[in-house]
Amino acid sequence: MKRFHKLIALLAVLMMVFSLAACGNNSKSTVGTDTGESTDNTQSSGDAEATTDEASAPSDDLIVVGFSQVGAESDWRTANTESMKSTFSEANGYQLIFDDAQQKQENQIKAVRNFIQQDVDYIVIAPVTETGWDTVLQEAKEAGIPVIIVDRMIDVSDDSLFTAWVGSNFLQEGYNAVEWLAGYLDSKGRAEEPINIVTLQGTIGSSAQIGRTDGFAEKMAAYSNWTMLEKQTGEFTQSKGQEVMESFLKSYDDIDVVIAENDNMAFGAIDAIQAAGKTCGPDGDITIVSFDAVAAAFDAMIAGTMNVSIECNPLHGPRVAEIIQKLDAGETVDKLQYVEEGVFPAETAAEIKPTRAY
C-alpha cells in the first residue's frame, strides 16, 4: 500500500511538470525583427516572454506593426508567419510585434489591446474565429489605428472597423482546378472521353470547402463528358481522406480523377489507391488534383503520385506591406484583396520545390 502511495506521488509530480510546461507556452509576445528568425524560436520556450516591454518604446523612424497570428498548427501557418516576419523586418523599415495566440481568440483580443496600449501604427490580425471582434476593433478604431485582416474573414456589424482584408480566393482555386484538368485531359487526348470524378471535400461549411467545391462545380458544367460520381467529406485530414477513398474505390471501378480539397486528404487517397492495387499520378490510372501546394505535396509530385496541386498562397506579407505603404502615403486601398495563387503541375515540381518558402 505504501509503495502505491509513493507511485501516485511520483506520478503527480511528473504531471505537474507536464502541466507547467504547457502553461509556460501561453500568450507570449516576441519582437521579431530578425529576418532569419524561424518560428521555432517563438514556439519552443517561454524565454520570449516579457520582451514586449522593449517594444513599448517604438523608435520613430520605423513603422510599428502588431501582428496577432492564430498559432502554428500547420506548415501553411508557419509559412504565413514567416512571410510576415521577413516582410516586416527592420531592414525594410518596420518593427514587428508578433503574438502567437495559440488558437485562442481571447489571446488575440488581449494581444490587440496590448498593441493599442503600445500605440502601434498598424494592427494585423489573422483571426481564429469570424465573430466576436466588434468591441476590440472599436477600441482600435477609437485609438485611430488601422486594422488589416489576413486569411480568414471576420464578421462585424460595421465594415469600417477594419481597413482591408487580404486572403485567398477559394472560388478562383476551384476554377483553376477545372482549367488545369481540362488542359491536361486535352493534352492526353482524352478531351472527348467520359471522365469520372470523385471529390474528397474539406470540413463541410469551411470557407475553403465551399469555395473549392462551388468553384469546381460551376466551371465543370461546361464539360458535358465529365461526371461527378460522388462527393464526400474527408474533413481535411489524411486518415479520413484515406478511409473515404477506400470506400470510393469499392463503389466505383472506373474513377479517372480524384479532387482532394487539400493535400493531406490527397496523401490519404494516394495510399488507398495504391493499397487497392491501382496507380495514380502522371503515369497512373487515376489523376490526382489537390489544393494548398504544401511542401509534402511537392514531394508527392516528384515521387510521381500526384498530378497537380493548386496553391493556397500563405505569403500575405508583401500584399499587407503594400497596403500599409499606401495607407502611410495617405492613399485609399481596396477593401478586399486576394493574393496571387499559382497552379503547380507535377512536371515542374522538381524545379519549383527549392524556390518554395513552405
Next chain:
Amino acid sequence: MSKMRYIAGRIMGYRLFLPLLCLAIVLLVNVVKTPSFFEITIRNGVLYGYIVDIMNRSSELVILSIGMTLVVAASGGTDISVGAVSAVSGAVAIFILGGGQTSTDFYHAPYLLGFLAAIAVGALLGAWNGFLVAKMKIQPMVATLILYTAGRGIAQLITEGQILYLRVDHFKQLGGFIPGIPLPTPVFVAILCILVTLLLLKKTALGMYIQTVGINSKAARLVGLNSTRIKFLTYAFCGLCSGIAGMIITSRVYSIDANNAGLNIELDAILAVALGGNNLGGGRFSLLGSVIGAVTIQALTTTLYAMKVSADQLYVYKAVVVILIVALQSAELKRMLKNLRVRVAVQTGKEVA
C-alpha cells in the same frame, strides 16, 4: 411450440443478443442497397472488401472501448481524454523515432523504444486520470476534461505545432499490412487486446472486483476490496489502451497531426460502450458488448459511405440510427413492450371468454 419459444427466449435473453442484432441490422441494410458489400476478394495479395474495411477501421475504436468499458464499470464515469491521450502517445512515438524532424525516412531510434515509450506515456496519462478520480475523488468527466484539453496542447508542444512525418515502411505496418499476411495488422492488435483483457478479467478475480466496486464502492471497501486502487488501475489501463490506439492511428498515416489525431474518438468510444448494452452508471459490464458496439459504429460509417449518403447529411443519418439502437436497448422500451403484450393477452383472453 413451447420448446421453440423456450429457445427463442434463451437467445433473446442472451446478454449480447441486442447488440448483435443491431450490428446485423446495420449490415443487412447493405444487402438491399449495396449487394457487393459482402464481397471479399484478394488484391495485391491481401483481402479486399467493405467487411475488411470495417474490421480494419474499427480496430482503434475497439481497443479504446475496451479501456472505456472498464473505466465505466468501475467508476460509473467516462474518460473523455482518450483521444487526446492517443495524440500524445502518437506524438511521443514519432518524435522519438523521427528524431523530432518534420519529415524523415529512417528511424532515429529503435522501433521498440518508440513503441514502448508511446504506450508508457499513455499509461502514465491514464494513471494521472486515475489519481484524480480514485484518490482525489474528482468527478470522472471533470478530471479527464483536464487532459482532454491539455493533452492536445502537450502533443502540440512535442510536435512544435507541426505535422511530423515518418516515412518508413516498417512504421506503416502496424496500421497497414505485414508482408505476406492478408489481414490488416490493426485487426490482430485489436483481437490480441481483447484476448489479453478477457484473460485478465476471467482468470483473475479482477473482473468481479471491478464490477463490485462499480455497483457499490463503499460496500466493496467494507468487504475488503481496495476500491481506490481498482478505479486507479482501470484508468491507467484505459490510458494504456489509448497509447496502443494512438500507435495505430499514427501508423496509418505515418505522421502525427496533434490537432486531428483521434479527434472526437472519445465520443465514439463512449457510444460503443453504450451500444454494447452496458450501463454507463457502472457495475455489471460486458467487454464483448462494447467490442460489438465499436464494430457497429464503424459498420454504420462504412455503410453510409457505401450508400453514397452526401457529406452534409451523414451526421443526421448517424444520429437517427444511434437513437434507434439506444432506444431499442432501453429497459423502458422493454417494459412498455411487455405491458403491451400483457394487455393484448388480456384483451384476447376476454374475447375468448
